[in-house]
Amino acid sequence: MGSTFMGLETAKRALFTQQSALHTTGHNIANANTPGYSRQRVNFGTTTPFAPAAMNQPQIPGQMGTGVEASSIQRVRDSFLDIQYRQETNKLGYWDAKSNAISEMENIINEPTTNGLSAVMGEFWQSLQDLSVYPENDGARNVVLERGQSVVDTFHYLNDSLNQINDNIGNEIGVSLDSVNSLLQQISSVNSQISDVEPHGNIPNDLYDRRDNLVDELSGYIDIRVTATKSEGDPAPEAEGLYNISIIGANGKEEILVSKDNHYQLGFSNGSGNLSTTTPDDISQLAIFSSEGKEIVSKKLPIADENGNPLFSQGGLRGLIESYGYSYEDDAGNTQEKGTFPEMLDNLDRLAFSFSQTFNSVHEKGIDLQGDTGQSFFTNLGGNHQNASKLISMSDITSKEIAASTTTNADGDVNAGDGKNAVNLSNIQNWLMNDTAVDLEGYDGDETLDVTGFNRLGSASMNSFYEGVIGKLGVQGLQANRLAGNSEVLQQSVDEKRMSVSSVSLDEEMTNMIQFQHAYNAAARNITMVDEMLDKIINGMGLVGR
Known part of the structure; x- marks a missing residue:
């Protein structure tokens, strides 16, 4: 008994x-x-x-x-919901970064409004049409000069503002890398604390929560895969083990960032093989460094393949890099650049170059009030369109030197009533830039101009090219906002499910207490x-x- x-x-x-x-x-x-x-x-x-x-x-x-x-x-805790939440957080981080960057760009471009580049250029074209009616009027001529300066100032403003915002995005990339490396270090530290507790049969639930919160935050920057390794000793069956965290590239390739007994860092090489989180002007790859900040040569993370397709891990960090711009080497070994801001700046440079060079070529064919052949209206930018929106400026031209006419009278003096070259100048906006022979009005016989030497716009006119750039920006902004909103809704939905499982219900706890x-x-x-x-x-x- x-x-x-x-x-x-x-x-x-x-x-x-x-x-x-x-x-x-x-x-x-x-x-x-x-x-x-x-x-x-x-x-x-x-x-x-x-x-x-x-x-x-x-x-x-x-x-x-x-x-x-x-x-x-x-x-x-439901580990499946954790995985879902991190996936949606990763998507949200990417689209949120893209949406914010495009929103900043839209605020600067400010189209379609009465203050954007299209409106300023429209006023310039109108001033030329007015000049064609009153070519001898000094007031109309001064208006053309002022409107031309406004176009130059607008190009400068757009270039400076876009570069400034892009520099801010570059700084944000560095801050994000610092955050990523801090999170990796903290996760490794929590791993170490867990490894001291679990072998004795204890279950450090609060440490588990802290580690999962850090992993959730990390998933917003980069795409990660989390696997668990059993602790040594005699852990309890419910023990969750130590986390191994890998970064996943767009090509599916994985690189370990946190192991059960070590962690690595992410960043740029400073040229001496040491870690740097300062964003370089030209991003082609990131690298994985040891916990001491020494580069691991075998662990390079290229940003894109030879076709410019992103290879870097999805997430907020990639969204910032795609906005800031990155370079890659194509099949021919040439370095190419892609990115939201570099592409917009390049389009502005192409427009400024094609506009100024074509305008100069037509202006130089005309005759000013003094009977002289026209000179350059804008400074000569040479044969390269790069930085044209920054370098474009007005030449030292006076109102009398605007070549608005195409003919002289019998005495060799300028025909003051002839404003046909001003008409030619105002028509530039609608010329297709791949035309090899544009007809000019007001000249004896057939006078044509081959504008292909100044063409950086493809088969478009200046107006249609800029409209296409603005239209593309609007579509990109709409898509980024929509997908960021969708990702946020999905993240909240998963988070609500996770909270229904893991969060504290005071009603339930009071029932349990009784x-x-x-x-x-x-x-x-x-x-x-x-x-x-x-x-x-x-x-x-x-x-x-x-």
């Missing part, structure tokens, strides 16, 4: 176990508003029954239960009952006959 004191031990175990459950419930309630906290629960399990199966077990009707124990305290309190009171009452039985046996036996 069992021990007389067996019931007392069973009740004692119940007291301790229900007390642990009450303490855990209190911990949940205390952290109900703690960001990233996962509610915890006590896993109850029956203790070894009496008598255990053995050759010398006592002859009793069957095994009797010996009570309950708290086998473990485990956090409630449940565990009643169980505790019942166990205490059971001890009282056993105590009364023992009192009867100890103090009531041997009194027969008295």
